[in-house]
Structure formats: structure tokens, C-alpha cells
Amino acid sequence: MRIAIIGAGIVGATAAYQLSKNSEVELVVYDDGLGQATKAAAGIICPWLSQRRNKDWYRLTARGASYYPELMAQLEADGVTQLPYEQVGALVFKKTPELLEKLEKIAADRRKEEPRIGELTKIEVEDISSYVPGWNGTHGAIHCSGGGRVDGKLLVEQQLYLAQQNGASIKQEKVNLTRDEEGKVVVKTTSGLEEFDKIIVASGAWVKELIEPLGYYVDVRPQKGQLIELELQTTEATDDWPVCMLHGEIDILPFEDGKIIVGATHENDQGFDLTDNQELQQKMYEEACEVFPPLKEAKWLGSRIGTRAYTSDFLPFFGNIPGEETLFVASGLGSSGLTSGVWIGALLAQLSAGDTPLFNVDSYTPGNYIQKII
Ligand SMILES: Cc1cc2nc3c(=O)[nH]c(=O)nc-3n(C[C@H](O)[C@H](O)[C@H](O)COP(=O)(O)OP(=O)(O)OC[C@H]3O[C@@H](n4cnc5c(N)ncnc54)[C@H](O)[C@@H]3O)c2cc1C
Known part of the structure; x- marks a missing residue:
């Protein structure tokens, strides 16, 4: 199965690392390397003492925070010695x-x-x-x-390096999405149109640019x-x-x-x-x-x-875009995206590979934020 990931911030890089372990997936990651939120982020991982009352937000960020030690164990098993996350309180x-x-x-x-x-x-x-x-x-x-802290830039670099070691191709370029003659969504690169079985759009704040030309409104x-x-x-x-x-x-x-x-x-x-x-x-x-x-x-x-x-209600969204079988997306992670982003990336890897995750994703469906306009 050929999968493309557009955007290699915390979401795209984590999805890439997880998908690269699947020998049935041929993976290509595109990132234009411009001002990603992940590189700039402070790095606080401590969602539990937030007074924010939204239960869906809390469930997602709390799971993200608890995923960090699991992810660090995976990196360590893959030979990483300088771990980017520390539980310092x-x-x-x-x-x-x-x-x-x-x-x-x-x-x-x-x-x-x-x-x-x-x-x-x-x-x-x-x-x-x-x-x-x-x-x-x-x-x-x-x-x-x-409570803990993470160096987001280092975590992205390490996961992309490991994905590459596992055979993923990482391309530093800005790409777009368009439809081919049969209406299938394809990736428009500098060298032409590329077809994939699944496309994951993990482009952070730039999600509108990619999805709206396909005939949608995106609330980000x-x-x-x-x-x-x-x-x-x-x-x-x-x-x-x-x-x-x-x-x-x-x-x-x-x-x-x-x-x-x-x-x-x-x-x-x-x-x-x-x-x-x-x-x-x-x-x-x-x-x-x-x-x-x-x-x-x-x-x-x-x-x-x-x-x-x-997003307008400050909740992230991720998963399959309703009506677009091949297209997966995540955005709207806001100011706690380093915390939730690793878990969202891991879930996107499972969903795009056709696996059923052990986490109820219904509240975060992209359909709540992406509406068809034509
Ligand atoms: C100053 C600051 C401090 C923060 N502090 C914290 C914190 O302490 N704790 C916390 O949990 N969160 C924090 N956050 C929030 C967190 O950084 C973000 O929510 C999270 O990093 C978003 O990750 P992302 O992968 O969705 O997007 P991004 O990291 O923005 O990655 C998206 C990538 O997609 C690329 N891209 C976009 N369009 C295209 C295209 N057409 N072609 C190719 N590539 C493309 C972009 O260049 C970018 O590299 C902070 C954010 C900021 C800005």
C-alpha cells in the first residue's frame, strides 16, 4: 500500500515513524520545512491540571501525555540515546x-x-x-x-530519521492536492502528479490551502x-x-x-x-x-x-474525511498540540493502514470542521 504524508510536524513525523514499521506500506513524506509549530513550541507536557472543562479535549491530551513514555521506550529500543522527553515534574x-x-x-x-x-x-x-x-x-x-517537557524539534528529527532507516522516503518540498480525470485525489509535486492509496494531510495551520481547492470549507x-x-x-x-x-x-x-x-x-x-x-x-x-x-x-x-x-470550538480533529475514502487529515491542535500530537499521529497511522484503534475517535471526526461546498 502506498501512503503519502503531507507535513512533518509532530503529527506527521509520529505517523511516519509508526507507519514505517509496517512492511506492507511504501511511505513518502512531504514537508516544505517552513515555520512549523512543532519546532517553535515550548514543550510542556502536563494537561492534567488544566481547568479546561471540555471532556473530549481532556481525554485526548491526557492520552497523548501518557503515550510519551511508551513512545520513548520505542525510540530507545530503536537505538535513540538522547531521548527528547523528560518527566521533570x-x-x-x-x-x-x-x-x-x-x-x-x-x-x-x-x-x-x-x-x-x-x-x-x-x-x-x-x-x-x-x-x-x-x-x-x-x-x-x-x-x-x-509533568514533563519535550524538545519537539528533536523528536521530529529522530522519528523522521528512523522512518527513513525503515525505508520511508522524505522529500523537502511544498506539494498540493488535486483530482485526476477520474476524480481521485492525487498529490501535485514539482515533478508531476503522484498517486497514492492513502494520503494523510498533517499540515497544521496550512490545512486550508490543501483541502479547500478540493471543494471544501475548512474551519481552521x-x-x-x-x-x-x-x-x-x-x-x-x-x-x-x-x-x-x-x-x-x-x-x-x-x-x-x-x-x-x-x-x-x-x-x-x-x-x-x-x-x-x-x-x-x-x-x-x-x-x-x-x-x-x-x-x-x-x-x-x-x-x-x-x-x-x-478550530472555532478549540478542539482538534483527525481521521478520514467523510466521502473521501483515501484522504485522512489532522489539524486544530492549538496550544496543546505537542501533548496530543503524538497520539493523534499514532492513531492516524492505524486508521490509514485500515486498523481499528483501541480509542474512541468519534468526537474528533473531520466532518465536524470540513464541509463540502461544491
Ligand atoms: C510558540 C508555541 C509554543 C507552544 N508550546 C506548546 C507546549 O508547550 N505544549 C504543547 O503541547 N503544545 C505547544 N504548542 C502547540 C504545538 O506546537 C502545536 O499544536 C503542534 O506542534 C502542531 O503540530 P502539527 O504537526 O499539527 O503542525 P506543524 O508542527 O505546524 O507541522 C505542519 C507541517 O506541515 C508543513 N506543510 C504545510 N503545508 C504543506 C504543504 N503544502 N506541503 C508540504 N508541507 C507542508 C509545514 O511546513 C509544517 O512543517 C506551542 C506552539 C507554539 C507556536
């Missing part, structure tokens, strides 16, 4: 002690169903610095030991996200510091060797723009310095900018 802050208490109750309830949350511990404000030396915030937090809009990368002037190992999820818009993520990520913005009026807005970046930096003063001495390494995809 997360500190989740709230504006008031009442809100923190409410969150603690929600999390304790969720833990009954989801043991991957790990231990939940209330941390008083004066004790936060024992987790993140130099912290000077004014709020306590809940520590969630199951772009959102710009900027974050900044800093390097702490410290000799302390920062590898196992927890991810800090503040109560405002920004989060602070420590990585190895003193690298700290601060972000991100959520800009709904900038389309696909990928340029720096220094004013917004400075604002995030100052906010972060207030709670974590060592950042004032940190070296500014640069910024990362990406485009998230949103």
Missing part, C-alpha cells in the same frame, strides 16, 4: 490560594483515573526555591510529578506564538528543574545546561506572520524576571516563532 501556579485549592481538588479527582499524573504536592511560596533556585514569586503552587485559523530562549549564568545543573506554569499567559521552562524558555504569546490577528515583535518579547521577559530574578543576568539566545492551528 511541573509547578502549576494560580492567582489566589482559593483557585489553587480548587485546582488541587480537580487534579486529585483526575488522578483516580489517570495514575500518570504522579504525586500531587502543595508547595508553599517560600519552598518554591527548593525546586527552582532563585525563585522569588509571591504565589504557592501545586507540584505534579508526572492561524494563531501566532512567540517565545524567547535564554541561558542562565549558573553552574547549577538545570536538567531536572520542573516546568513552571504561571497563572498568566507565560510559562518558564528550564532545559539542560542553563537553557530557559519563556513564552508564549497567543496572537490571533497576525495570520501566518513569523517576524519578531520585540515589544511583546520584552514584556514576557520582564514578567518572567519578576518571579525568577536570575533571568536578569541571563544571556538572550534568541526567539522561536510558530503558527498554531485553531
Whole structure:
């Protein structure tokens, strides 16, 4: 069976890695390598303490988070030594002690169903610095030991490398979709039309460009996200510091060797723009310095900018497009797409190969967001 994947962000790369293990599949991955959200993402994997009430969103992101250790075991078995995901724990802050208490109750309830949350511990404000030396915030937090962080760019690279080792062909080019004379959907490449048995469109915020010319309306809009990368002037190992999820818009993520990520913005009026807005970046930096003063001495390494995809009800969609037997799609992953994206990619691999997944996918059908117009 010939399968094409268009887009190699977290969804496309994970689907590629899984499908490449199937010896009956001949796989081609197309990606134009432009500004993908995955490369820009911060990397927080901790959906359990979100106050978002949508059950479908929670079920999907919680499964995504719990899939990370399984995926890491697969990578390790395939020889990867530098794993991109670390379960370092997360500190989740709230504006008031009442809100923190409410969150603690929600999390304790969720833990009954989801043991991957790990231990939940209330941390008083004066004790936060024992987790993140130099912290000077004014709020306590809940520590969630199951929280983690991932380097999205590295995870994509590793999965594509392994897919290639397994025989997949990876092509760096922008492609389009069109119909042949019989009405079958085919991939329009720089060297001509390519026919496949199945096509997976994992093109993130660019899904409209690919699907709409086939006669559909797609309910997805772009959102710009900027974050900044800093390097702490410290000799302390920062590898196992927890991810800090503040109560405002920004989060602070420590990585190895003193690298700290601060972000991100959520800009709904900038389309696909990928340029720096220094004013917004400075604002995030100052906010972060207030709670974590060592950042004032940190070296500014640069910024990362990406485009998230949103649907009008903020739920992702994935699966087969009704009425288009060969066409599979995923988009609308929003600001938690690194968390849900690995599981969505794995499910798309199963669905496109004709397998029935052990996960109810009904709530995420593309038919809710893609309507035929001609
Ligand atoms: C600043 C920022 C911070 C974030 N932080 C987090 C976080 O901490 N935790 C979390 O869970 N999520 C986070 N996210 C969200 C997450 O990054 C995204 O939801 C997720 O990466 C989307 O993955 P994707 O595979 O759907 O799309 P993408 O990663 O955007 O990949 C789509 C790919 O398709 C390619 N493509 C598109 N059209 C074509 C075409 N015609 N031909 C060939 N290739 C094409 C694009 O170039 C791109 O490479 C963040 C996002 C941003 C922007």
C-alpha cells in the first residue's frame, strides 16, 4: 500500500515513524520545512491540571501525555540515546490560594483515573526555591510529578530519521492536492502528479490551502506564538528543574545546561506572520524576571516563532474525511498540540493502514470542521 504524508510536524513525523514499521506500506513524506509549530513550541507536557472543562479535549491530551513514555521506550529500543522527553515534574501556579485549592481538588479527582499524573504536592511560596533556585514569586503552587517537557524539534528529527532507516522516503518540498480525470485525489509535486492509496494531510495551520481547492470549507485559523530562549549564568545543573506554569499567559521552562524558555504569546490577528515583535518579547521577559530574578543576568539566545492551528470550538480533529475514502487529515491542535500530537499521529497511522484503534475517535471526526461546498 502506498501512503503519502503531507507535513512533518509532530503529527506527521509520529505517523511516519509508526507507519514505517509496517512492511506492507511504501511511505513518502512531504514537508516544505517552513515555520512549523512543532519546532517553535515550548514543550510542556502536563494537561492534567488544566481547568479546561471540555471532556473530549481532556481525554485526548491526557492520552497523548501518557503515550510519551511508551513512545520513548520505542525510540530507545530503536537505538535513540538522547531521548527528547523528560518527566521533570511541573509547578502549576494560580492567582489566589482559593483557585489553587480548587485546582488541587480537580487534579486529585483526575488522578483516580489517570495514575500518570504522579504525586500531587502543595508547595508553599517560600519552598518554591527548593525546586527552582532563585525563585522569588509571591504565589504557592501545586507540584505534579508526572509533568514533563519535550524538545519537539528533536523528536521530529529522530522519528523522521528512523522512518527513513525503515525505508520511508522524505522529500523537502511544498506539494498540493488535486483530482485526476477520474476524480481521485492525487498529490501535485514539482515533478508531476503522484498517486497514492492513502494520503494523510498533517499540515497544521496550512490545512486550508490543501483541502479547500478540493471543494471544501475548512474551519481552521492561524494563531501566532512567540517565545524567547535564554541561558542562565549558573553552574547549577538545570536538567531536572520542573516546568513552571504561571497563572498568566507565560510559562518558564528550564532545559539542560542553563537553557530557559519563556513564552508564549497567543496572537490571533497576525495570520501566518513569523517576524519578531520585540515589544511583546520584552514584556514576557520582564514578567518572567519578576518571579525568577536570575533571568536578569541571563544571556538572550534568541526567539522561536510558530503558527498554531485553531478550530472555532478549540478542539482538534483527525481521521478520514467523510466521502473521501483515501484522504485522512489532522489539524486544530492549538496550544496543546505537542501533548496530543503524538497520539493523534499514532492513531492516524492505524486508521490509514485500515486498523481499528483501541480509542474512541468519534468526537474528533473531520466532518465536524470540513464541509463540502461544491
Ligand atoms: C510558540 C508555541 C509554543 C507552544 N508550546 C506548546 C507546549 O508547550 N505544549 C504543547 O503541547 N503544545 C505547544 N504548542 C502547540 C504545538 O506546537 C502545536 O499544536 C503542534 O506542534 C502542531 O503540530 P502539527 O504537526 O499539527 O503542525 P506543524 O508542527 O505546524 O507541522 C505542519 C507541517 O506541515 C508543513 N506543510 C504545510 N503545508 C504543506 C504543504 N503544502 N506541503 C508540504 N508541507 C507542508 C509545514 O511546513 C509544517 O512543517 C506551542 C506552539 C507554539 C507556536
